[in-house]
Amino acid sequence: MTVTPAQIDVLSKISTATITTVLLKKGLRNVWMRGTMPVRAGQKRLVGPAFTLRFVPAREDLATPASWASPISTRAAIEAMPEGCIVVADALGTTDAGIFGDILAARMVKRGVAGLVTDGVMRDIAGVLGTGLPIWCRGAAAPPSVAGMTFVGWQEPISCGGVAVFPDDIVVVDDDGAVLIPAALLDHVLAEAPEQERMEEWIMREVERGVPLPGLYPMNAETKARYEASRKDVTS
Template sequence: MTVSHEILQILENTAVATISTVLRQKGFNRVALHGPRAVTEGQKRIAGPAFTMRFVPAREDMTTALAVNGPTSPRAVLEKIPAGAVVVVDAMGLRSAGVFGDIISARMQMRGVAGLVTDGAIRDLVGMKKLEWPIWADGTTAPPSPSEFFCADTEVAVACGGVTIFPGDIVVADDDGAIVVPAAMAEAVATEAYEKDRFEEWVYDQVKGGALLDGLYPPNDATKERYAKEKQ
């Protein structure tokens, strides 16, 4: 299912914490990824369809040349990733090698890929930070990917950070972490989450101004009416 650019823009402008609350209210509790976190604090929030990559542990008969230049290698695959996609790498939570370094990431950035989310580690941290390309990973390390990993599949269902992610699911990530929104629910979640985000910003300003929480959060009818008037 294709999610419109307008819906993706709404999700990109909505806090992941708010999206998480809306998904929970809809009965989805296993959608927040455990492990991936923003490599650089304050990096741009992203929202885009998942392009999935499934890494498996390297084995002796998987030659270095195949891992580096084979048909499922990152070098080959990255040229097929659509602009605006979020690359989701299932690294099984292993941090003994970096899934990508700065050069592979620079190429993805130049192709318009929105960002990277992985439950593994990255390498070349200094170069990665210079890119200012949004990355969520579970740490950093020095060894290169072929020393530990082999990319077995792309565009298949993966388990990243303990969450099932299908190709085309919408991944949203910010300083609070990364979350997956099933594509079929993206429009409904975006609409509710965006409005909830705006309301909570208003409530935050009220509290900072000295307001009490009783009747404000959660709102009673009087608060809802006042918010509606001020929003207009």
């Protein structure tokens, strides 16, 4: 799925917390990828289509350094990554083997990859940070991926942090982690999320004025009428 610059601009102003609320109202509870936290403070919110990578548990005849030269390898997958994608790697929650190091991260930067999300960890962390690639993960470990995992493919459905991720679903990442927007619900989120943000900003201003929470959050009918009136005043 192609995400337009205009859609990215809208979503870049919407928090992952708001997106989870909007999707919850549609019945989707499991969209936040567990363990995907920013590797450094201050990483800006990113939006992009998911480019998926899949690892399975290591098997000694397959998970070897020689596999790095295989046609089915992380190296080959990186060369297929389109500019602007957010790579989402199913690392099985493994925390004792890093999926990528600094060299692969540097190549991803050269490919124009927007960011990397994984429920696993990175290695060569100082070098990885030096590449400037925005990363959301569980931390760092020295051993290479083949010490704990076997890479088996890309651009297929995966599980990352307990969430089903399909290629070209939309990923939004910020300080709260990574959230998935199913491609079929992108238009709904684009329509509903900006209003949710405006409403919560108004509620926050009311809290700062000293208004009690009952009837304010969530809004009762009277509060909703006050909110709607304030919106008319802004737009008139």
